Amino acid sequence: MKALQIIEAAYRGTLEEQDDTIIWLTHSMRDTGADLSVLLTGNAVNYVLKGQDASGLEFGRWTQVNPPNLERELENLIAKDVPVYVMRDEIDRRGLGEAFTIEGIKLLNWEDLPKLLDAHDHIWHW
Amino acid sequence: MSRYLLISSRDPFECGDTRNFYRMAIGLKTSGGDVTLFLVQNGVFPARIGAENWRLREAIGAGVRVLADEFSLRERAVDGALLADGIKRASLELIVDEMAAGTKTIWH
Amino acid sequence: MSEKKTLTFAIMDPPFESARSTTFFRLLEIAAGRGFNLNVFAYEGGVHLSFAKQKAHGNGVHGTNVETEHHPLPKIWVSEIMTKAQESGGSVNWVNCGLCADERGIDEVVEGVRRGSPADFWKLAQASDNSLVIATR
Numbered sequence: 001m002k003a004l005q006i007i008e009a010a011y012r013g014t015l016e017e018q019d020d021t022i023i024w025l026t027h028s029m030r031d032t033g034a035d036l037s038v039l040l041t042g043n044a045v046n047y048v049l050k051g052q053d054a055s056g057l058e059f060g061r062w063t064q065v066n067p068p069n070l071e072r073e074l075e076n077l078i079a080k081d082v083p084v085y086v087m088r089d090e091i092d093r094r095g096l097g098e099a100f101t102i103e104g105i106k107l108l109n110w111e112d113l114p115k116l117l118d119a120h121d122h123i124w125h126w
Numbered sequence: 127m128s129r130y131l132l133i134s135s136r137d138p139f140e141c142g143d144t145r146n147f148y149r150m151a152i153g154l155k156t157s158g159g160d161v162t163l164f165l166v167q168n169g170v171f172p173a174r175i176g177a178e179n180w181r182l183r184e185a186i187g188a189g190v191r192v193l194a195d196e197f198s199l200r201e202r203a204v205d206g207a208l209l210a211d212g213i214k215r216a217s218l219e220l221i222v223d224e225m226a227a228g229t230k231t232i233w234h
Numbered sequence: 235m236s237e238k239k240t241l242t243f244a245i246m247d248p249p250f251e252s253a254r255s256t257t258f259f260r261l262l263e264i265a266a267g268r269g270f271n272l273n274v275f276a277y278e279g280g281v282h283l284s285f286a287k288q289k290a291h292g293n294g295v296h297g298t299n300v301e302t303e304h305h306p307l308p309k310i311w312v313s314e315i316m317t318k319a320q321e322s323g324g325s326v327n328w329v330n331c332g333l334c335a336d337e338r339g340i341d342e343v344v345e346g347v348r349r350g351s352p353a354d355f356w357k358l359a360q361a362s363d364n365s366l367v368i369a370t371r
Contacts, residue, residue, distance in 0.1 A: 001359070001360050003356075003359070009369065009370070009371055012370070012371070013278070021277075021278055022369075025277070025352050025355075028351065028352035028353065029352045029353065029355065029356045032352075032353040032356060034356045122359060122364075122365050124244070124365070124367035124369075125367060125369065126367065126369040
């Protein structure tokens, strides 16, 4: 069974959870041997940028020790042989440009999306 | 190419990504898929006659079957006469039918 | 009677915040009535749905008391749907993501709900005829 994780919502609870909970879920399932791919779309395409820095959150005497590191989480997914695609159109609309992305990300054009969807048994849209 | 049921729960007035979801439906249909777009919750807002819904009209024109949850329509005072051309009201039972039949089901 | 199927759902929304949780229960109700075997993976806020300590209340604006307001409590929906599924020849296997429950203090859940992990979601989906993720926003 192959499942495609489409991640669209971005920076939702990432500070409190210290990661993106769907990237985390993907890691967790992958670690049990799940055959998964990831497609980033919508605002989640911003996750492929180098230089995201969420450090410095403090409330009273509480300081965040482990801020989310979404670059690292994606790089680790790629290192676990999880293909990570990102919608090219969404990158372009946001003015992100290929030069700023972490390595190993696969850009996907709209016309290739049906083929990707067809190649997976389950499509989970987050 | 497979059968797809795309459940659209968000409306394009509030959520720009909804148009991308319609676009996904169109892409799947034009690639040879059997595609149904099922509007539910606020996703039924563009189903009202006279609502701005050019991307939804494009989906209908491409042959995507567009249905709207009868409960969500009633909840929002969209009765039969107010439903835009090409959109049919349907029961949520259809979603369970399609899932049971193995249709790839995606919620947005 | 329709052929018995196994369907797996993932739900992320807590109660009272979004129409998504209600639509999810509407789908479960239909599937339970058909005697299907249903798997639910409650992730993140979804673990609140089965929290045993949900309490009804009256409503001054509505002019009601606890009895007359008859406020919905999703924990009751969970139990009712489990009963309905069973009476129809099916089942509901409801798994709360354990870490999600911990961080939210969900320490008491209605009967029939168990603690699990993402590995359960994967295994349940693998063993199902179909799956549907209803994510939050």
